[in-house]
Amino acid sequence: MNICVIGTGYVGLVTGVVFSDLGNDVVCVDKLSAKIDGLNKGVMPIYEPGLEEMVARNVADGRLQFSTDLEAAVTKAEVVFIAVGTPPREDGSTDLSYVEDAAKGVARALNSYKVIVNKSTVPVGTGDFVRQVIMTNRRRAVDFDVVSNPEFLREGSAITDTLVPDRIVIGAPNRVVAMRLLELYAPLERPMIITDVASAEMIKYASNAFLATKISFANAVANICEEAGADVTQVVKGMGLDSRIGAAFLSAGLGYGGSCFPKDTRSLLHTAQTFGYDFPLLKATIETNEEQPRRFIRKIHDALGGDDLKGLTVGVLGLAFKPNTDDMREAKSLDVITDLLACGATVKAYDPIAIENTRSVFPHITYGANAYEVAAGADALVVVTEWNEFKTLNFERLASIMNRRLILDGRNIYDPETVRRNGFEYHSIGRVTLAPVTLPSGAVKAAAPQKEAVPSV
Missing domain, CATH: 3.40.50.720 (NAD(P)-binding Rossmann-like Domain)
Structure with missing residues (x-):
């Protein structure tokens, strides 16, 4: 499957690398040219055990690329993952400006039906927000669907957590769309749960809040x-x-x-x-x-x-x-x-x-x-x-x-x-x-x- 991953932080980079290791053709996109230049030279922007070796292997095999050309990557892709930062604001709310920028970029590049996947941690309602941004900014009357697929990675064990997750959560508007993601994740042979988009968004926040409560x-x-x-x-x-x-x-x-x-x-x-x-x-x-x-x-x-x-x-x-x-x-x-x-x-x-x-x-x-x-x-x-x-x-x-x-x-x-x-x-x-x-x-x-x-x- 041809995949585009927008964002090369912990979530985006690990997601893209693991999907390429599973045999998919992946382009990881970032607007920071210095980060992309470094990745193309084998320099990791983050420290994560095993990441550098996995990147090198999949780049050498031709399954993994790094680019600043969002339009080219989206045009080629069947599935587009949005994995950009969602920093907090002073009042505790989530800044979705990077998600909005990514959605606008996807909208401009839409040339055929695609599944747009929110991988970033986002509040309830973001799926509807992304859909509206793409509808407003697309240049062609091309259909698409927006899916929520939250990550549950722990820094320091992110690759293992991606390859052997406790569960894979797919929040989709219908089962036909969910099956596209199920196909992508099938090689992992892990438990999967299919929900509506809002419930998937809540699962991520509720899980982290519960674990934080145990610690406190x-x-x-x-x-x-x-x-x-x-x-x-x-x-x-x-x-x-x-x-x-x-x-x-x-x-x-x-x-x-x-x-x-x-x-x-x-x-x-x-x-x-x-x-x-x-x-x-x-x-x-x-x-x-x-x-x-x-x-x-x-x-x-x-x-x-x-x-x-x-x-x-x-x-x-x-x-x-x-x-x-x-x-x-x-x-x-x-x-x-x-x-x-x-x-x-x-x-x-x-x-x-x-x-x-x-x-x-x-x-x-x-x-x-x-x-x-x-x-x-x-x-x-x-x-x-x-x-x-x-x-x-x-x-x-x-x-x-x-x-x-x-x-x-x-x-x-x-x-x-x-x-x-x-x-x-x-x-x-x-x-x-x-x-x-x-x-x-x-x-x-x-x-x-x-x-x-x-x-x-």
Whole structure:
């Protein structure tokens, strides 16, 4: 099948590459010529495990192309995916200007019947909006249909999520149109659900809002655990084993971030209020998430002795909003570093992938080549993102190079007793703070590798 994908961000690029890998002829279009030039040279605009290799393979085989010529790509295509950005406005509503521009481009190029697929995350009613834009701007009386096919990709595992999705949602005006998409997705052999367009649009927002609510609930429980002397990791484990609840998205930490959950929860809240429903539960989810990094920052200040951090050095481990991505959107490291700098601290930071993206925001802080360079001379080590390489740090080595044995763990990647036995003061989320065991000089033992924590979002 000939496919055009408009937009080469996370969703558009991964969608186009996977469809080409399934044997389709795909043209990915973007109006940013620098991005297209880079892709044609094999330079990825995003970091996603396995993406670069898959792009190279399908370009070499002639199934995948990158272009700025929207009209040529649409003219050739049978199915056109709109996968452009839908950023939030100040009031929480969704900016559909990029979707509108894409729809106008499609309208001008329409030369035969095509299925236009909204892949971007969009509020209810966008399908009707896109249809109206194309009807108004088309140059020929050519028929078309608009379909909603929301994505459910997680950054860091986007290719796997596209190839092995939990479900494929197709919102179509009739079953004939739906069958065109079913044919496209058939090689994946995954569960498919066919709905009307509005329901498909709601499924995406409702799913993300529910997952965000689970995260905020776990964090609210963690805050009670800290006061009551309970251990939130044990509490959520006991909850998650209940098949009605499940363990996914139930780990406590610094809250959700990234490009989806913050934007989608605010957009759904705005949509609900537009229809006259206040949605107090979703309001509380958002408020809890916004409060969580502030609580952690207060914990840092309390551990370091107050708000004046002049003369102190703090090492920050992890910058991206989650592991296996370089995405800094709504990353909790931004809140932590901004506060530390405002209070006079010297900040050293390290992330396996996201340093260059962070440097554009904080050009004057020091970046280390690894966790130990960041820890050297530090008065505290703050874990913000749970990259695997942070989970097996050598505590004996840390103790020998840090100015003070103090760790603040925003992702609960260490066992408190293990850290304490190694001579560190340890603060985490939803667990009792433990003072260090006093050890004779040179007696610090290396910590055993810890079990991998549930990834944050």
